[in-house]
Amino acid sequence: MRILLCCAGGFSTNMLMQNMAKVVKDSRKLNEADFHFNAIPVDGLEDEIDNYDIVLVGPQIGHKTGYISEICEPRHIPYAVIDKDVYGQMDGATVMKLALVTHAKYQKKHAG
Numbered sequence: 567m568r569i570l571l572c573c574a575g576g577f578s579t580n581m582l583m584q585n586m587a588k589v590v591k592d593s594r595k596l597n598e599a600d601f602h603f604n605a606i607p608v609d610g611l612e613d614e615i616d617n618y619d620i621v622l623v624g625p626q627i628g629h630k631t632g633y634i635s636e637i638c639e640p641r642h643i644p645y646a647v648i649d650k651d652v653y654g655q656m657d658g659a660t661v662m663k664l665a666l667v668t669h670a671k672y673q674k675k676h677a678g
Contacts, residue, residue, distance in 0.1 A: 571622045611634065616641065624647075
């Protein structure tokens, strides 16, 4: 799964991305080779999105979901806004769960 994290500048999201990668590395169920992460400013979303399976949105740009949905929906790429408390704690495990659940629900909803 290729996960793209989007925020205002990309700096704090980079730390969260590293925590998510560590969760995958330390997991007995998830295989590191199955995941790819990147963190970018929201302004670069349109240029990068075609290489990803899901977009996770930092809470500081939650107000831009209209813009994000205009880019994601025609490409059939799910997105989710990260909870501000989870983001503040840099909780990589909870954000990984959000990515996996959001992606699975989207796949199920759009199957067939």
